[in-house]
Structures are given as C-alpha cells and as structure tokens.
Amino acid sequence: MFVTLVWIVILATDKQRDMPRRFLAFFFFISFLNYLAHASFFLHEYELFAFLDNLWVFTSLSGYPLYYCYLRLLTKDSRIYWKWVLVLVPAIAMSLFSFAIYFLMSPQELHIFIHQVMYHEQPLSATLPLLVRLQILRLLLFKWIFALQLLWVVPCGFRLITNYDKRLVHFYSDTQGRKLQSFKTLIIGFLFASFISILSSSIGKDFFIENKWMVIIPSVLHTVFLSWVAYAGYMQRFTIADFNRDIQTYRKERHKMAEETETLPIIRSDLAQQLARVLSEEKLFTDPNLKISDLALRLNTNRCYISRAINVDMNTDFCSWVNNYRVDYAKRLMNDTDRELSIETVAEMSGFSNLTNFYRVFKKHTDVTPGHYRKQKKR
Numbered sequence: 001m002f003v004t005l006v007w008i009v010i011l012a013t014d015k016q017r018d019m020p021r022r023f024l025a026f027f028f029f030i031s032f033l034n035y036l037a038h039a040s041f042f043l044h045e046y047e048l049f050a051f052l053d054n055l056w057v058f059t060s061l062s063g064y065p066l067y068y069c070y071l072r073l074l075t076k077d078s079r080i081y082w083k084w085v086l087v088l089v090p091a092i093a094m095s096l097f098s099f100a101i102y103f104l105m106s107p108q109e110l111h112i113f114i115h116q117v118m119y120h121e122q123p124l125s126a127t128l129p130l131l132v133r134l135q136i137l138r139l140l141l142f143k144w145i146f147a148l149q150l151l152w153v154v155p156c157g158f159r160l161i162t163n164y165d166k167r168l169v170h171f172y173s174d175t176q177g178r179k180l181q182s183f184k185t186l187i188i189g190f191l192f193a194s195f196i197s198i199l200s201s202s203i204g205k206d207f208f209i210e211n212k213w214m215v216i217i218p219s220v221l222h223t224v225f226l227s228w229v230a231y232a233g234y235m236q237r238f239t240i241a242d243f244n245r246d247i248q249t250y251r252k253e254r255h256k257m258a259e260e261t262e263t264l265p266i267i268r269s270d271l272a273q274q275l276a277r278v279l280s281e282e283k284l285f286t287d288p289n290l291k292i293s294d295l296a297l298r299l300n301t302n303r304c305y306i307s308r309a310i311n312v313d314m315n316t317d318f319c320s321w322v323n324n325y326r327v328d329y330a331k332r333l334m335n336d337t338d339r340e341l342s343i344e345t346v347a348e349m350s351g352f353s354n355l356t357n358f359y360r361v362f363k364k365h366t367d368v369t370p371g372h373y374r375k376q377k378k379r
Contacts, residue, residue, distance in 0.1 A: 250293035
C-alpha cells in the first residue's frame with residue numbers, strides 16, 4: 001500500500017507529466033485503495049471492511065482494464081476516450097451489486113457473513129440467509145470475471161505492443177528506448193501476479209491471519225511486481241504521441257517540399273538502387289537518429305514507397321536494413337590495422353546511439369560480440 005503511494009508521488013511530480021504517466025499514477029491510486037481494503041481486513045476492522053469490501057471489488061476488477069487502457073496510451077491513442085469507461089462496466093456492476101447486498105443485510109446477516117464466511121471465526125451455519133448466499137455468489141462471480149479479464153488483457157496487450165513495435169522498426173533506424181519489448185515480459189508478470197492472487201484467495205485470507213508471518217510472501221511478491229510496473233512506466237519516455245509528432249513533422253516538411261519542387265515518380269527497382277547508393281556513399285547510417293522520413297525527403301519521394309522497397313525487394317525492415325550498414329562499417333573500422341579504435345569509438349562512428357545497443361545489434365547480425373570479433377581477426 002505504501003509502495004503505491006510512493007510511486008503515485010513520483011509519477012505525478014515527474015517533469016515529463018505526459019498522459020501515460022498521469023494515467024499510470026491513477027492506476028496506482030486505484031491500487032492503493034485496493035490494498036487499503038486489504039489492510040482493513042487483516043487489521044480486523046470489521047465495520048470498515050464491510051464498507052471497503054465494495055471498494056475492493058471495484059478496484060480489483062478495474063486493475064487489468066485500466067492497465068490495458070494505459071497500454072493504449074503508449075501504443076495507439078494520444079488521448080483518453082470516454083468510451084473507455086465501458087471496460088469498467090463489470091467492476092462497477094459487481095461493486096454496486098455488492099453494495100446493495102451489504103445495504104440490505106441486517107446486523108445479524110452481516111455478522112454471519114463477516115465472521116463465518118470471510119473470517120471463518122465461527123462454524124458455518126447449516127442454513128444461510130438469502131442475502132448471505134448472494135454474497136457468496138458474488139465472491140464466485142468475482143473470481144470468474146477476474147479470470148476472464150486476464151484472458152482478455154494478456155493477448156490484447158501483446159497485440160498492441162507487437163503492432164506498435166512493428167511500426168517503429170519501419171520508421172526509425174534506432175528503436176532503443178522506443179520499443180516496448182520489455183512490456184511483453186511485464187504482461188507475463190501479470191499472469192504470475194494473478195496466480196499469486198488466485199492462490200491466496202483459494203487458500204483464504206483467514207489463513208494468513210492465523211499464520212501472520214506467511215503474509216510476508218504475497219506482500220513481497222506484490223510489492224516487487226508493483227515496483228516493476230511503475231519503474232517500466234517511469235523509464236518509458238517515448239510513446240505513440242512522440243511517434244505521431246515525428247510523423248506530423250515529416251508530413252509538414254513533405255508538404256512544404258511538394259510546393260517548392262515537383263515530385264517525380266521513381267520506379268521501385270531504381271528506388272532500391274538509389275537507397276543503397278545514398279546510404280553507402282553519403283554514410284547517412286552514421287546518424288543514430290536517422291528515420292525513413294529523412295530518406296524520403298532526401299530522395300524527394302514518399303516514405304511509403306521506400307518502406308515498400310525495403311520490405312518487398314530487400315525482405316527486411318528499415319531498422320534492420322540500416323543496422324546492416326552500421327555493422328558492416330563497424331567491422332571495417334575494427335579490421336583497420338592502422339587505427340586501433342576503442343569499441344566505444346567504433347560504436348559512435350558507426351551510428352549507434354549507445355554501447356549497449358551496439359553490442360545487442362552486432363551480436364544479432366554476426367552471432368559474436370564486437371570484442372570477440374576483434375580478437376578473432378587478430379589471430
């Protein structure tokens with residue numbers, strides 16, 4: 001609960017207070033309320049728990065849908081849409097259903113539900129009142145809705161990230177810090193966190209009350225996972241909003257150029273040759289910020305033509321195509337016996353934004369690290 005509070009402050013006060021960050025702070029506020037309800041249960045605050053239990057239903061069933069909306073803000077939408085409220089309908093409906101039952105229950109019925117069903121402090125009565133049985137039904141429906149939400153969010157989240165990353169590699173020559181590949185691992189982490197929650201629910205919260213030291217296990221696991229979610233969101237500085245801005249900048253420059261000069265159609269085979277020529281002769285690949293729009297403006301053509309030529313004629317994407325030139329150039333620099341350049345210098349001269357990216361791309365293209373490649377050439 002306190003970890004969520006810390007991350008709310010960090011995300012809300014960050015200088016780059018963009019829409020995804022603010023929405024993630026809201027996600028953690030919902031999580032804070034969820035763990036506040038947990039606290040009331042473990043501290044035996046019976047009356048407070050009877051009130052917060054309704055809030056716990058809402059916050060628990062809104063977590064996955066809200067995180068899906070957060071992924072949309074990273075990969076697809078630059079703003080929040082009112083129709084997103086629809087993903088919260090199950091959470092709202094179940095919370096209102098729970099509140100209505102609590103409101104209608106008599107003090108005796110509430111006592112039976114709290115002490116016999118939730119805490120198991122007393123033996124379960126042979127015949128339970130209708131409202132108590134409806135509360136038990138609510139608990140069962142909650143588990144099914146929770147599981148269905150997980151089955152929906154995981155594949156949909158994967159699809160959002162995959163489609164977004166595909167768009168990036170066709171536009172940027174360097175996707176470091178832009179791609180959301182790590183978020184796929186994070187979604188798998190949601191599966192693990194859900195398994196812990198379902199396991200804890202199956203065992204029963206009262207088990208952790210009787211064995212107080214055992215509560216450390218789910219507490220630590222949830223704390224680590226929440227910190228992972230927050231840190232990944234905090235470190236992700238590039239979103240769909242930035243991507244759209246780069247697209248708009250290209251379109252404005254393209255429109256300005258079209259007014260000044262006449263755009264000549266280029267045959268696709270000629271375009272592939274021109275691309276190879278301009279990239280190798282002018283060494284445009286040494287610019288780590290090179291984008292496909294830069295080449296389109298340089299050749300006075302449409303970026304879609306260039307993308308099609310690279311994808312179809314060269315059977316690759318823009319990022320991989322440019323990195324091929326960078327790796328080949330890096331190998332030439334390391335093969336130059338007249339100059340003993342450091343690995344850092346080679347990476348910078350070849351157009352890599354940082355050493356980590358250089359090692360990753362070089363090994364992907366050659367199956368060896370730059371250092372190992374250099375040692376092999378010296379033998």
